[in-house]
Amino acid sequence: MPRAGLTTDRVVRAGADLADEAGLDAVTLSAVARGFDVKVASLYSHVAGSADLREGIARLALDELADRASDALAGRSGRDALVAFATTYRDYAREHPGRYAATRIPVPADSPAVDAGRRHAALTRSILRGYDLDATASVHAVRLLGSVFHGFADLELSGSFDHSAPPADESWVAILDALDATLRRWPVSPS
Template sequence: MARAGLTTARLVQAGADMADEVGFDQVTVSALARRFDVKVASLYSHVKNSHDLKTGIALLALEELADRGASALAGRAGKDALTALANVYRDYAREHPGRYAAAQLRLDPEAAAASAGGRHAQMTRAILRGYDLTEPDQTHAVRLLGSVFHGYVSLESSGGFSHSAPDSQETWARILDALDALLRNWPAP
Protein backbone atom coordinates (compact mmCIF):
# COMPACT_ATOMS: atom_id res chain seq x y z
CA MET A 1 0.00 0.00 0.00
CA ALA A 2 1.19 3.53 -0.77
CA ARG A 3 2.49 5.60 2.13
CA ALA A 4 -0.07 8.16 3.28
CA GLY A 5 0.51 11.59 1.77
CA LEU A 6 2.65 10.44 -1.12
CA THR A 7 1.12 10.96 -4.53
CA THR A 8 2.56 11.10 -8.01
CA ALA A 9 1.82 14.83 -8.20
CA ARG A 10 3.50 15.49 -4.85
CA LEU A 11 6.58 13.50 -5.88
CA VAL A 12 6.83 15.28 -9.23
CA GLN A 13 6.50 18.67 -7.51
CA ALA A 14 9.18 17.72 -4.97
CA GLY A 15 11.36 16.45 -7.82
CA ALA A 16 10.93 19.76 -9.64
CA ASP A 17 11.89 21.67 -6.50
CA MET A 18 14.90 19.39 -6.09
CA ALA A 19 15.90 19.97 -9.72
CA ASP A 20 15.94 23.73 -9.09
CA GLU A 21 18.07 23.25 -5.98
CA VAL A 22 20.63 20.66 -7.09
CA GLY A 23 20.24 20.33 -10.86
CA PHE A 24 17.95 18.22 -13.01
CA ASP A 25 20.63 15.61 -13.63
CA GLN A 26 20.86 14.93 -9.88
CA VAL A 27 17.17 14.05 -9.49
CA THR A 28 16.62 10.32 -8.91
CA VAL A 29 14.03 8.20 -7.17
CA SER A 30 16.55 7.36 -4.45
CA ALA A 31 17.38 11.04 -3.87
CA LEU A 32 13.67 11.80 -3.64
CA ALA A 33 13.16 8.92 -1.19
CA ARG A 34 15.88 10.40 1.03
CA ARG A 35 14.11 13.76 0.90
CA PHE A 36 10.87 12.16 2.12
CA ASP A 37 12.73 9.90 4.54
CA VAL A 38 11.16 6.78 3.06
CA LYS A 39 12.47 3.66 1.40
CA VAL A 40 12.86 3.79 -2.37
CA ALA A 41 10.33 0.98 -2.72
CA SER A 42 7.69 3.28 -1.18
CA LEU A 43 7.89 5.50 -4.26
CA TYR A 44 7.54 2.80 -6.89
CA SER A 45 3.77 2.70 -6.57
CA HIS A 46 3.81 6.33 -7.79
CA VAL A 47 6.71 6.46 -10.26
CA LYS A 48 8.20 3.56 -12.24
CA ASN A 49 11.81 4.76 -12.18
CA SER A 50 13.95 7.89 -12.37
CA HIS A 51 13.15 8.39 -16.05
CA ASP A 52 9.43 8.34 -15.26
CA LEU A 53 10.02 10.91 -12.50
CA LYS A 54 12.05 13.11 -14.84
CA THR A 55 9.37 12.85 -17.51
CA GLY A 56 6.82 14.06 -14.95
CA ILE A 57 9.06 17.01 -14.08
CA ALA A 58 9.47 17.85 -17.77
CA LEU A 59 5.69 17.77 -18.29
CA LEU A 60 5.19 20.01 -15.26
CA ALA A 61 7.80 22.49 -16.51
CA LEU A 62 6.33 22.59 -20.02
CA GLU A 63 2.89 23.24 -18.55
CA GLU A 64 4.17 26.02 -16.26
CA LEU A 65 6.03 27.65 -19.15
CA ALA A 66 2.97 27.43 -21.43
CA ASP A 67 0.75 28.98 -18.76
CA ARG A 68 3.19 31.85 -18.25
CA GLY A 69 3.55 32.32 -21.99
CA ALA A 70 -0.19 32.45 -22.55
CA SER A 71 -0.59 35.07 -19.83
CA ALA A 72 2.27 37.15 -21.18
CA LEU A 73 0.95 37.08 -24.75
CA ALA A 74 -2.63 38.07 -23.95
CA GLY A 75 -3.46 41.22 -25.91
CA ARG A 76 0.01 41.61 -27.43
CA ALA A 77 1.17 41.52 -31.03
CA GLY A 78 4.32 42.01 -33.08
CA LYS A 79 7.51 42.93 -31.28
CA ASP A 80 5.66 43.36 -28.00
CA ALA A 81 4.50 39.73 -28.18
CA LEU A 82 7.93 38.51 -29.32
CA THR A 83 9.61 40.24 -26.37
CA ALA A 84 7.01 39.01 -23.90
CA LEU A 85 7.39 35.36 -24.88
CA ALA A 86 11.18 35.55 -25.05
CA ASN A 87 11.26 37.05 -21.55
CA VAL A 88 8.99 34.28 -20.23
CA TYR A 89 11.56 31.68 -21.24
CA ARG A 90 14.51 33.68 -19.94
CA ASP A 91 12.84 34.56 -16.63
CA TYR A 92 11.64 30.99 -16.09
CA ALA A 93 15.15 29.65 -16.67
CA ARG A 94 16.52 32.11 -14.12
CA GLU A 95 13.86 31.31 -11.52
CA HIS A 96 13.73 27.56 -12.15
CA PRO A 97 17.00 26.36 -13.68
CA GLY A 98 16.32 22.69 -12.99
CA ARG A 99 12.81 22.81 -14.37
CA TYR A 100 14.01 24.68 -17.42
CA ALA A 101 16.56 21.92 -18.02
CA ALA A 102 13.75 19.39 -17.58
CA ALA A 103 11.70 21.15 -20.25
CA GLN A 104 14.47 20.25 -22.71
CA LEU A 105 14.16 16.52 -22.00
CA ARG A 106 13.45 14.48 -25.10
CA LEU A 107 10.07 12.91 -24.44
CA ASP A 108 8.83 9.62 -25.83
CA PRO A 109 6.04 10.07 -28.40
CA GLU A 110 3.23 9.27 -25.95
CA ALA A 111 4.48 11.76 -23.34
CA ALA A 112 5.17 14.37 -26.02
CA ALA A 113 1.60 14.07 -27.30
CA ALA A 114 0.28 14.63 -23.76
CA SER A 115 2.63 17.54 -23.07
CA ALA A 116 2.16 21.29 -23.40
CA GLY A 117 4.76 21.32 -26.17
CA GLY A 118 2.06 21.93 -28.76
CA ARG A 119 0.95 25.02 -26.86
CA HIS A 120 4.50 26.42 -27.12
CA ALA A 121 4.48 26.01 -30.89
CA GLN A 122 1.00 27.59 -31.10
CA MET A 123 2.16 30.61 -29.08
CA THR A 124 5.18 31.09 -31.29
CA ARG A 125 3.02 30.81 -34.40
CA ALA A 126 0.62 33.36 -32.87
CA ILE A 127 3.51 35.82 -32.59
CA LEU A 128 4.41 35.19 -36.22
CA ARG A 129 0.92 36.15 -37.44
CA GLY A 130 1.98 39.72 -36.72
CA TYR A 131 4.85 39.33 -39.18
CA ASP A 132 2.89 38.09 -42.22
CA LEU A 133 4.89 34.90 -42.75
CA THR A 134 3.45 31.95 -44.62
CA GLU A 135 4.55 28.33 -44.70
CA PRO A 136 7.22 27.04 -44.84
CA ASP A 137 8.75 30.30 -43.58
CA GLN A 138 6.65 30.15 -40.40
CA THR A 139 8.19 26.79 -39.52
CA HIS A 140 11.67 28.14 -40.23
CA ALA A 141 10.93 31.14 -37.99
CA VAL A 142 9.55 28.95 -35.17
CA ARG A 143 12.79 26.97 -35.24
CA LEU A 144 14.89 30.15 -35.34
CA LEU A 145 13.12 31.68 -32.34
CA GLY A 146 13.34 28.47 -30.32
CA SER A 147 17.03 28.16 -31.12
CA VAL A 148 17.80 31.75 -30.18
CA PHE A 149 15.74 31.74 -26.98
CA HIS A 150 17.10 28.41 -25.75
CA GLY A 151 20.64 29.05 -26.95
CA TYR A 152 20.92 32.43 -25.26
CA VAL A 153 19.32 31.23 -22.05
CA SER A 154 21.61 28.17 -21.94
CA LEU A 155 24.76 30.21 -22.51
CA GLU A 156 23.71 32.87 -20.02
CA SER A 157 22.77 30.36 -17.32
CA SER A 158 26.11 28.58 -17.66
CA GLY A 159 27.91 31.89 -17.02
CA GLY A 160 28.92 32.43 -20.63
CA PHE A 161 28.33 36.19 -20.55
CA SER A 162 29.15 37.05 -16.95
CA HIS A 163 32.70 38.28 -17.46
CA SER A 164 32.40 40.54 -20.45
CA ALA A 165 30.86 43.82 -21.49
CA PRO A 166 28.31 44.86 -22.56
CA ASP A 167 25.83 43.62 -19.99
CA SER A 168 23.88 40.52 -21.05
CA GLN A 169 20.57 42.39 -20.64
CA GLU A 170 21.70 44.90 -23.25
CA THR A 171 22.67 42.06 -25.58
CA TRP A 172 19.30 40.36 -24.99
CA ALA A 173 17.44 43.56 -25.92
CA ARG A 174 19.54 43.95 -29.07
CA ILE A 175 18.90 40.33 -30.05
CA LEU A 176 15.15 40.85 -29.71
CA ASP A 177 15.42 44.03 -31.83
CA ALA A 178 17.34 42.06 -34.45
CA LEU A 179 14.81 39.22 -34.44
CA ASP A 180 11.97 41.70 -34.86
CA ALA A 181 13.76 43.34 -37.81
CA LEU A 182 14.48 39.95 -39.38
CA LEU A 183 10.88 38.78 -39.00
CA ARG A 184 9.59 42.04 -40.54
CA ASN A 185 12.02 41.65 -43.46
CA TRP A 186 12.12 37.88 -43.87
CA PRO A 187 14.37 36.98 -46.81
CA ALA A 188 12.85 35.44 -49.90
CA PRO A 189 14.06 31.92 -50.74
Protein backbone atom coordinates (compact mmCIF):
# COMPACT_ATOMS: atom_id res chain seq x y z
CA MET A 1 0.00 0.00 0.00
CA PRO A 2 1.44 3.38 -1.02
CA ARG A 3 1.95 6.08 1.59
CA ALA A 4 -0.24 9.11 1.81
CA GLY A 5 2.71 11.44 2.28
CA LEU A 6 1.54 13.05 5.47
CA THR A 7 3.64 15.58 7.31
CA THR A 8 2.93 17.71 10.36
CA ASP A 9 2.64 20.72 8.13
CA ARG A 10 0.20 19.09 5.72
CA VAL A 11 -1.95 17.81 8.56
CA VAL A 12 -2.07 21.24 10.22
CA ARG A 13 -2.87 22.97 6.93
CA ALA A 14 -5.66 20.50 6.23
CA GLY A 15 -7.03 21.20 9.68
CA ALA A 16 -6.84 24.93 9.04
CA ASP A 17 -8.65 24.60 5.72
CA LEU A 18 -11.31 22.49 7.35
CA ALA A 19 -11.70 25.10 10.08
CA ASP A 20 -12.28 27.80 7.46
CA GLU A 21 -14.83 25.71 5.60
CA ALA A 22 -16.76 24.06 8.40
CA GLY A 23 -15.86 25.91 11.57
CA LEU A 24 -13.25 25.22 14.21
CA ASP A 25 -15.56 22.80 16.00
CA ALA A 26 -15.61 20.59 12.94
CA VAL A 27 -11.85 20.12 13.12
CA THR A 28 -11.50 16.63 14.53
CA LEU A 29 -8.74 14.15 13.92
CA SER A 30 -11.35 11.87 12.40
CA ALA A 31 -12.41 14.48 9.88
CA VAL A 32 -8.85 15.34 8.92
CA ALA A 33 -8.03 11.65 8.54
CA ARG A 34 -11.04 11.20 6.26
CA GLY A 35 -9.78 14.08 4.13
CA PHE A 36 -6.50 12.28 3.58
CA ASP A 37 -8.26 8.92 3.18
CA VAL A 38 -6.20 7.59 6.03
CA LYS A 39 -6.94 5.99 9.39
CA VAL A 40 -7.13 8.20 12.46
CA ALA A 41 -4.26 6.49 14.25
CA SER A 42 -1.93 7.44 11.40
CA LEU A 43 -2.20 11.10 12.30
CA TYR A 44 -0.67 10.52 15.70
CA SER A 45 2.75 10.21 14.05
CA HIS A 46 2.46 13.84 12.99
CA VAL A 47 0.45 15.60 15.69
CA ALA A 48 0.27 14.72 19.36
CA GLY A 49 -3.51 14.82 19.49
CA SER A 50 -6.50 17.02 19.05
CA ALA A 51 -5.21 19.87 21.25
CA ASP A 52 -1.85 19.82 19.49
CA LEU A 53 -3.52 20.07 16.11
CA ARG A 54 -5.50 23.12 17.23
CA GLU A 55 -2.40 24.70 18.65
CA GLY A 56 -0.71 24.12 15.30
CA ILE A 57 -3.58 25.81 13.50
CA ALA A 58 -3.37 28.74 15.92
CA ARG A 59 0.31 29.13 15.26
CA LEU A 60 -0.11 28.84 11.50
CA ALA A 61 -2.81 31.50 11.55
CA LEU A 62 -0.82 33.85 13.79
CA ASP A 63 2.20 33.50 11.51
CA GLU A 64 0.21 34.05 8.34
CA LEU A 65 -1.51 37.06 9.84
CA ALA A 66 1.74 38.55 11.10
CA ASP A 67 3.29 38.06 7.65
CA ARG A 68 0.43 39.89 5.99
CA ALA A 69 0.41 42.65 8.58
CA SER A 70 4.15 43.08 8.20
CA ASP A 71 3.79 43.46 4.43
CA ALA A 72 0.93 45.90 4.88
CA LEU A 73 2.98 48.08 7.21
CA ALA A 74 6.03 48.30 4.94
CA GLY A 75 6.60 51.86 3.86
CA ARG A 76 3.57 53.26 5.64
CA SER A 77 3.23 55.39 8.72
CA GLY A 78 0.64 57.29 10.73
CA ARG A 79 -2.93 56.95 9.59
CA ASP A 80 -1.93 54.94 6.50
CA ALA A 81 -0.19 52.37 8.65
CA LEU A 82 -3.13 52.21 11.04
CA VAL A 83 -5.65 51.61 8.26
CA ALA A 84 -3.47 49.11 6.42
CA PHE A 85 -2.78 47.09 9.55
CA ALA A 86 -6.35 47.12 10.79
CA THR A 87 -7.76 46.16 7.42
CA THR A 88 -5.33 43.28 7.13
CA TYR A 89 -6.73 41.90 10.36
CA ARG A 90 -10.32 42.36 9.34
CA ASP A 91 -9.80 40.87 5.89
CA TYR A 92 -7.95 37.89 7.24
CA ALA A 93 -10.74 37.19 9.70
CA ARG A 94 -13.33 37.33 6.94
CA GLU A 95 -11.27 35.31 4.50
CA HIS A 96 -10.22 32.67 7.05
CA PRO A 97 -12.82 32.58 9.83
CA GLY A 98 -11.69 29.21 11.13
CA ARG A 99 -8.02 30.13 11.23
CA TYR A 100 -8.92 33.44 12.85
CA ALA A 101 -11.00 31.69 15.50
CA ALA A 102 -8.02 29.47 16.21
CA THR A 103 -5.86 32.47 17.05
CA ARG A 104 -7.93 32.96 20.18
CA ILE A 105 -7.59 29.53 21.72
CA PRO A 106 -5.43 29.71 24.84
CA VAL A 107 -2.05 28.08 24.30
CA PRO A 108 0.43 26.81 26.88
CA ALA A 109 3.15 29.29 27.82
CA ASP A 110 5.89 27.23 26.18
CA SER A 111 4.14 26.92 22.83
CA PRO A 112 5.69 28.42 19.69
CA ALA A 113 2.35 30.21 19.25
CA VAL A 114 3.42 32.49 22.09
CA ASP A 115 6.29 33.82 19.96
CA ALA A 116 3.84 34.56 17.18
CA GLY A 117 1.75 36.48 19.68
CA ARG A 118 4.75 38.59 20.60
CA ARG A 119 5.33 39.32 16.92
CA HIS A 120 1.82 40.73 16.73
CA ALA A 121 2.39 42.97 19.70
CA ALA A 122 5.59 44.28 18.14
CA LEU A 123 3.81 45.02 14.87
CA THR A 124 1.02 46.85 16.66
CA ARG A 125 3.62 48.90 18.53
CA SER A 126 5.27 49.87 15.28
CA ILE A 127 2.08 51.58 14.14
CA LEU A 128 2.44 53.97 17.02
CA ARG A 129 5.79 55.25 15.83
CA GLY A 130 3.88 57.63 13.59
CA TYR A 131 2.20 59.15 16.63
CA ASP A 132 3.67 60.96 19.56
CA LEU A 133 3.13 58.73 22.59
CA ASP A 134 5.27 58.04 25.62
CA ALA A 135 6.00 54.48 26.74
CA THR A 136 3.04 54.09 29.09
CA ALA A 137 0.60 55.62 26.66
CA SER A 138 1.93 53.26 24.00
CA VAL A 139 0.97 50.20 26.01
CA HIS A 140 -2.51 51.56 26.58
CA ALA A 141 -2.80 52.39 22.90
CA VAL A 142 -1.62 48.93 21.82
CA ARG A 143 -4.27 47.42 24.04
CA LEU A 144 -6.93 49.75 22.69
CA LEU A 145 -6.05 48.93 19.10
CA GLY A 146 -5.91 45.22 19.82
CA SER A 147 -9.28 45.35 21.53
CA VAL A 148 -10.94 47.23 18.70
CA PHE A 149 -9.50 45.15 15.88
CA HIS A 150 -10.22 41.89 17.59
CA GLY A 151 -13.59 42.92 18.92
CA PHE A 152 -14.77 44.27 15.59
CA ALA A 153 -13.62 41.19 13.69
CA ASP A 154 -15.26 38.89 16.21
CA LEU A 155 -18.57 40.73 16.27
CA GLU A 156 -18.62 40.98 12.49
CA LEU A 157 -17.94 37.26 12.10
CA SER A 158 -20.69 36.36 14.54
CA GLY A 159 -23.12 38.42 12.48
CA SER A 160 -23.75 41.12 15.06
CA PHE A 161 -23.61 43.87 12.45
CA ASP A 162 -25.90 42.19 9.95
CA HIS A 163 -29.21 43.30 11.36
CA SER A 164 -28.95 47.07 11.25
CA ALA A 165 -27.95 49.64 8.66
CA PRO A 166 -25.50 51.06 7.70
CA PRO A 167 -23.15 48.34 6.43
CA ALA A 168 -20.19 47.37 8.56
CA ASP A 169 -17.79 48.90 6.02
CA GLU A 170 -18.98 52.38 6.86
CA SER A 171 -18.59 51.82 10.57
CA TRP A 172 -15.13 50.46 9.93
CA VAL A 173 -14.03 53.68 8.25
CA ALA A 174 -15.61 55.82 10.95
CA ILE A 175 -13.97 53.77 13.70
CA LEU A 176 -10.54 54.01 12.10
CA ASP A 177 -10.98 57.78 11.81
CA ALA A 178 -11.86 57.92 15.48
CA LEU A 179 -8.84 55.81 16.44
CA ASP A 180 -6.53 57.98 14.36
CA ALA A 181 -7.85 61.08 16.06
CA THR A 182 -7.52 59.46 19.47
CA LEU A 183 -3.90 58.57 18.86
CA ARG A 184 -3.09 62.04 17.61
CA ARG A 185 -4.63 63.61 20.71
CA TRP A 186 -3.41 61.14 23.31
CA PRO A 187 -3.25 61.59 26.31
CA VAL A 188 -6.83 62.60 26.50
CA SER A 189 -7.79 65.26 28.98
CA PRO A 190 -11.04 64.43 30.82
CA SER A 191 -13.88 66.92 30.50
